[in-house]
Amino acid sequence: MTPKKRSEEPSVAALLTPDILDLLETEPGSVAAETEDLHPADLADVAEQIPRSQVPVLLAALPVPRAAAVLEYLDEELRTELLEQMSPEQAATLVARMMPDDRADTLEEIDEERAEEIVEALPAETRRVTQQLLLYEPETAGGLMTTEVVSVPEAFTVEETLVRVREIARSGRREAMNTVYAVDASGALKGVMSLRELLASPEGARLADVAWPEVRHVNVGADREEVARFISEYDLAAIPVVDDQQKLLGVVTFDDVIDVIQAEQTEDVQKLGGMDALEEPYMQIGFWQVIQKRAPWLMVLLVGEMFTASAMGYFEDEIASALVLATFLPLIISAGGNSGSQGTSLIIRSLALREVSVREWWRVFVRELPAGIVLGAILAVLGFFRVEGWQWMHDAQLHIGAVSFGHDYGPHSIPLALTVAVSLVGVVTFGALAGSMLPFLLRSLKLDPASASAPFVATLVDVTGLVIFFNVALFFLRGTLL
Amino acid sequence: MTPKKRSEEPSVAALLTPDILDLLETEPGSVAAETEDLHPADLADVAEQIPRSQVPVLLAALPVPRAAAVLEYLDEELRTELLEQMSPEQAATLVARMMPDDRADTLEEIDEERAEEIVEALPAETRRVTQQLLLYEPETAGGLMTTEVVSVPEAFTVEETLVRVREIARSGRREAMNTVYAVDASGALKGVMSLRELLASPEGARLADVAWPEVRHVNVGADREEVARFISEYDLAAIPVVDDQQKLLGVVTFDDVIDVIQAEQTEDVQKLGGMDALEEPYMQIGFWQVIQKRAPWLMVLLVGEMFTASAMGYFEDEIASALVLATFLPLIISAGGNSGSQGTSLIIRSLALREVSVREWWRVFVRELPAGIVLGAILAVLGFFRVEGWQWMHDAQLHIGAVSFGHDYGPHSIPLALTVAVSLVGVVTFGALAGSMLPFLLRSLKLDPASASAPFVATLVDVTGLVIFFNVALFFLRGTLL
Numbered sequence: 001m002t003p004k005k006r007s008e009e010p011s012v013a014a015l016l017t018p019d020i021l022d023l024l025e026t027e028p029g030s031v032a033a034e035t036e037d038l039h040p041a042d043l044a045d046v047a048e049q050i051p052r053s054q055v056p057v058l059l060a061a062l063p064v065p066r067a068a069a070v071l072e073y074l075d076e077e078l079r080t081e082l083l084e085q086m087s088p089e090q091a092a093t094l095v096a097r098m099m100p101d102d103r104a105d106t107l108e109e110i111d112e113e114r115a116e117e118i119v120e121a122l123p124a125e126t127r128r129v130t131q132q133l134l135l136y137e138p139e140t141a142g143g144l145m146t147t148e149v150v151s152v153p154e155a156f157t158v159e160e161t162l163v164r165v166r167e168i169a170r171s172g173r174r175e176a177m178n179t180v181y182a183v184d185a186s187g188a189l190k191g192v193m194s195l196r197e198l199l200a201s202p203e204g205a206r207l208a209d210v211a212w213p214e215v216r217h218v219n220v221g222a223d224r225e226e227v228a229r230f231i232s233e234y235d236l237a238a239i240p241v242v243d244d245q246q247k248l249l250g251v252v253t254f255d256d257v258i259d260v261i262q263a264e265q266t267e268d269v270q271k272l273g274g275m276d277a278l279e280e281p282y283m284q285i286g287f288w289q290v291i292q293k294r295a296p297w298l299m300v301l302l303v304g305e306m307f308t309a310s311a312m313g314y315f316e317d318e319i320a321s322a323l324v325l326a327t328f329l330p331l332i333i334s335a336g337g338n339s340g341s342q343g344t345s346l347i348i349r350s351l352a353l354r355e356v357s358v359r360e361w362w363r364v365f366v367r368e369l370p371a372g373i374v375l376g377a378i379l380a381v382l383g384f385f386r387v388e389g390w391q392w393m394h395d396a397q398l399h400i401g402a403v404s405f406g407h408d409y410g411p412h413s414i415p416l417a418l419t420v421a422v423s424l425v426g427v428v429t430f431g432a433l434a435g436s437m438l439p440f441l442l443r444s445l446k447l448d449p450a451s452a453s454a455p456f457v458a459t460l461v462d463v464t465g466l467v468i469f470f471n472v473a474l475f476f477l478r479g480t481l482l
Numbered sequence: 483m484t485p486k487k488r489s490e491e492p493s494v495a496a497l498l499t500p501d502i503l504d505l506l507e508t509e510p511g512s513v514a515a516e517t518e519d520l521h522p523a524d525l526a527d528v529a530e531q532i533p534r535s536q537v538p539v540l541l542a543a544l545p546v547p548r549a550a551a552v553l554e555y556l557d558e559e560l561r562t563e564l565l566e567q568m569s570p571e572q573a574a575t576l577v578a579r580m581m582p583d584d585r586a587d588t589l590e591e592i593d594e595e596r597a598e599e600i601v602e603a604l605p606a607e608t609r610r611v612t613q614q615l616l617l618y619e620p621e622t623a624g625g626l627m628t629t630e631v632v633s634v635p636e637a638f639t640v641e642e643t644l645v646r647v648r649e650i651a652r653s654g655r656r657e658a659m660n661t662v663y664a665v666d667a668s669g670a671l672k673g674v675m676s677l678r679e680l681l682a683s684p685e686g687a688r689l690a691d692v693a694w695p696e697v698r699h700v701n702v703g704a705d706r707e708e709v710a711r712f713i714s715e716y717d718l719a720a721i722p723v724v725d726d727q728q729k730l731l732g733v734v735t736f737d738d739v740i741d742v743i744q745a746e747q748t749e750d751v752q753k754l755g756g757m758d759a760l761e762e763p764y765m766q767i768g769f770w771q772v773i774q775k776r777a778p779w780l781m782v783l784l785v786g787e788m789f790t791a792s793a794m795g796y797f798e799d800e801i802a803s804a805l806v807l808a809t810f811l812p813l814i815i816s817a818g819g820n821s822g823s824q825g826t827s828l829i830i831r832s833l834a835l836r837e838v839s840v841r842e843w844w845r846v847f848v849r850e851l852p853a854g855i856v857l858g859a860i861l862a863v864l865g866f867f868r869v870e871g872w873q874w875m876h877d878a879q880l881h882i883g884a885v886s887f888g889h890d891y892g893p894h895s896i897p898l899a900l901t902v903a904v905s906l907v908g909v910v911t912f913g914a915l916a917g918s919m920l921p922f923l924l925r926s927l928k929l930d931p932a933s934a935s936a937p938f939v940a941t942l943v944d945v946t947g948l949v950i951f952f953n954v955a956l957f958f959l960r961g962t963l964l
Contacts, residue, residue, distance in 0.1 A: 022592050028963065030862050034653075037694065037695055038696065039696070039698065039716055041715055041716050041717075056651055059949045061566075068943070071926070112622055115858075128561060165485060165678075166681050166682065167679055169678045169679070169681050169682035170682045177684050178660045178676070178677065178678065178719070193658070195660065195676065195677045195681075196647075196651050196660065196676065197651070198648055198652035199644070199648050199651050199677075200648065200652045201509055209717075212519065213519055214519040214520065216521065216522070222559075231740070232737070232740045232741070232744065233523055234521055234523050235523075235737035237660070237736065254719065254736045254737075254740070255714070255717035255736075257740070258713070258714045258736070258739070258740060258743065259714070261740065261744065261747075262714070262743065263745055264836065265747045265750075265831075267745075268747075268751065269750065269751065269827045269830060269831050270824075270828065270831065271828050272751060272754060272755070272827060272936070273754070273823045273824050273825075273826060273827025274823050274824055274827075274830065274936075275824045275827070275828075278828075281832065281835070281837045281869075282828050282829070282831070282832045282837060283832060283837050283838050283842075283845065283846075284755055284837075287853065288919055289854070289856065290849075290853060291853060293854055294821075294824050294853070294857055295856075295857055295860050297824075298817065298819075298820055298821060298824075298860070298910070299860065299861065299864060301612050301816070301817070301820050302820075302861050302865070302906075303864070304812065305813045305816045305817070306813060306817075306868055307814055308809075308812040309809050309810050309813050309868070310889075312808065312809035312812070313809050313889055315831070316805055316809065319805055319809075320563060320805055321807055323798055323801055323802055323808075325792065326801055326808040326811075327790075327795050327798065327801075328791050329808075329811070329812065330787060330790040330794070330811065330812065330815060330944055330948070331787045331788060331789070331790055331791050332811060333786065334783070334937075334940065334941065334944060335780065335783070335784055335787070337937065337940065338756050338779075338780055338784075338941075339776075339780060340939040341753050341755045341756050341778050341936055342527055342752075342757045342780075342937075343936050344759075345751045345754060345755025345756075345757060346752065346755065346757075346764050347755070347764070349748045349752065349764070350763065350764045350765060351762070353748065354766070355745065355764060355765050356764045356765050357764075363765065364765075365493065367769070367772075368770070371769065371772055371773060371776070374773055375773065375776055375777055375780055378560040378777050378780070378781065379780055379781065379784050382781060382785070383784070386788055387789070393910045422744055428688075428780070451800060453823075454754070454755060454756075454823055454936035454937065455816075455819065455823050455824075455852035455936065455940075456819040458816065458819065458820075458937075458940065459816065459820075461814060462812055466812070467962050471733055
């Protein structure tokens with residue numbers, strides 16, 4: 001992202017860490033009271049900055065619900081380490097007080113056997129919910145949702161509903177509380193109301209009459225990307241998750257969706273860079289795991305690029321007659337790769353944001369064709385003057401002291417300059433088309449359009465660009481250089 | 483993003499459009515009642531799908547607050563067109579009922595003179611707020627915030643506060659209502675409470691005693707990226723915006739932050755693809771604007787790549803003695819570009835997500851150095867066997883029918899294979915280091931790390947890769963081919 005006005009203030013955590021470390025050593029009993037106004041995210045930052053040996057002391061000094069909230073915000077690596085060091089019973093006490101979705105995610109991160117021991121040590125009802133959540137794929141609505149949701153029979157009045165909401169709020173449970181869902185006797189989702197709408201409604205009215213009957217919802221098996229799309233399209237703070245019988249199972253909240261959007265973005269950028277997406281942050285993932293994500297694509301690209309060696313072998317006679325062609329080759333083919341990389345990045349985002357659908361590929365084609373020609377023509381002018389300019393500098397014997405400028409392309413500099421210019425138009429146009437059409441092709445093959453990486457497009461265009469270049473050269477230089 | 487389980491259901495809008503079109507022609511008076519349960523985002527989708535001439539009819543058929551909400555969700559292009567067609571007074575009636583932040587954004591999109599006429603036609607208080615909002619830079623907290631926020635004197639009791647909330651909710655104003663902010667007599671932000679916490683508090687308690695005193699907030703001039711970071715780090719549904727005197731001015735809500743995050747992602751991907759970020763969606767932006775965003779970078783990259791032609795001119799004698807070197811050149815230099823592109827995309831995201839800070843560049847350096855060597859070594863094995871394998875196929879006279887396989891690299895195939903292999907190690911390592919260090923360099927120069935595009939890195943590595951390759955060749959082939 002673009003840094004514009006970056007606050008250079010130290011973070012809350014950086015300011016507090018020394019004080020809290022002091023307290024932990026001298027008066028651990030007072031830590032809870034001293035930090036009670038801090039956001040758990042800040043306490044988690046503090047925990048990440050103090051020596052590892054002090055972290056369990058800090059957690060132990062906090063009330064259990066606070067410690068659980070801090071755990072939710074902790075680095076995955078540190079959280080896993082802490083929970084694996086505790087006894088399963090200690091871990092279960094903490095984990096039981098986490099939000100159900102964070103609890104399930106946490107248990108999925110740690111060693112499987114240890115996770116099972118912790119689940120066994122959970123209170124019965126919490127265990128049941130947790131085991132249920134662990135069944136859902138992490139990348140689905142089920143894997144993202146929390147089961148703590150305020151659902152109320154649709155026959156309730158507004159007043160009865162408010163009493164229920166107050167009870168839940170006072171019980172200290174941490175439900176997603178800004179929205180109330182009305183359900184029928186079978187638990188099927190029938191309506192939705194925000195807390196604000198509830199407060200604005202006449203107290204005697206029945207939920208069935210005042211709640212919004214058209215509830216935006218997702219199936220428990222829906223892909224996380226679809227969940228994110230609903231939340232962002234309808235500006236929802238939470239979206240209810242239902243099973244195939246429309247039974248309300250839970251909600252996915254906006255904060256999880258922000259995390260999803262950022263994770264998908266990281267994946268997309270890494271794929272666009274020409275590698276498999278890492279599953280963990282770069283600085284935390286193991287060395288060999290990084291190699292595993294990078295090497296296969298580099299190998300595939302190298303094998304693809306080997307066709308350039310074969311193609312050039314085919315044109316060896318031309319290169320021998322006109323060595324100068326070889327010197328311009330990297331220039332030409334890289335221009336095609338660059339224009340292809342632009343086309344790809346434009347279309348990947350347009351597809352992700354649904355600005356364009358797969359069926360509309362031809363609308364992109366009719367834009368990219370003239371764009372490629374115009375961009376190629378601009379570069380062609382530069383390329384033409386690169387050859388002719390150097391030739392002119394050579395002919396004019398331009399020099400500063402002993403350093404002379406320019407290059408002698410011989411008596412055939414004009415056809416050479418034309419070869420470079422026309423090849424650039426062809427290669428840049430081909431690049432723009434190949435780069436912009438590839439994401440559509442991948443999507444229509446049910447593959448991820450973001451796999452159309454910049455290096456992949458560049459390799460594709462290198463081989464074709466080379467063939468274009470030598471054929472243009474044959475046209476302009478046959479009988480002279482060739 | 484990764485499509486996994488994509489719902490193939492037609493959208494709500496697609497299903498309803500024919501019915502609504504029908505109603506508009508036969509019985510426009512019933513459109514409002516027939517569509518009252520629809521989310522305004524869906525109605526906006528409908529508006530985008532019907533003929534443009536029918537859109538004003540649809541808006542006119544809806545109650546003003548509904549029409550205003552539909553406008554908020556409409557395509558920028560269509561919204562601008564509609565508002566510019568209406569009289570300033572008509573437009574003002576609609577715009578006045580939009581959320582203040584959306585109103586300001588909308589007015590910024592349309593023709594400046596027309597926008598001023600609309601602002602003049604707004605009711606006095608709305609005009610004042612709007613003019614104030616228009617003063618803030620669009621990419622700051624002030625540009626994102628809405629001024630409709632529930633602020634209550636901190637001396638209020640919980641019960642008084644609930645009465646106030648109910649009043650506001652029933653007035654039909656569309657405040658960000660899930661959170662209540664406590665302010666002192668000067669309007670300075672003193673505390674925060676969610677509606678849920680308010681409901682859970684004893685009714686007689688004073689806000690000053692029960693609200694959270696440590697309120698996460700941003701300054702009105704803070705960059706939108708910082709606002710997004712707060713919202714996502716602390717899982718906030720809204721963050722209050724204050725001036726330099728801590729006076730509460732408004733809030734930025736999570737839905738605007740989701741839009742910011744997506745816009746920043748689009749920018750990042752386009753920059754990574756080697757172009758300036760577009761300001762509008764690709765399918766809506768003008769042809770020449772796209773050219774303007776793409777041509778300058780292509781030209782810079784072409785000029786950079788011209789150094790390859792100069793460098794190769796310098797090695798012309800070597801190419802003449804060993805033409806085969808030229809045929810392997812694209813293979814070698816592209817491998818460096820690919821490894822550089824991987825390094826860049828990894829570090830751009832790590833910097834954006836603050837997994838690594840600029841000061842920690844050396845931690846990345848000591849990871850990328852061995853990673854580059856290992857990746858280079860893997861490619862070196864492939865490259866070595868490419869040369870030796872083709873030589874072997876040639877020597878074995880392998881053929882299928884008239885098509886023979888392999889290539890004769892002469893008696894010096896082993897030094898050539900070694901040249902390719904060792905160059906690959908050098909070039910891939912250099913690529914990994916250059917690609918990963920460049921974003922740090924840009925950030926420390928106060929530039930956007932995302933400008934370290936894949937094509938830029940590739941160009942940088944092409945020139946260096948070429949020099950590495952010919953020097954390795956001189957080492958292995960001097961006295962034989964060279």
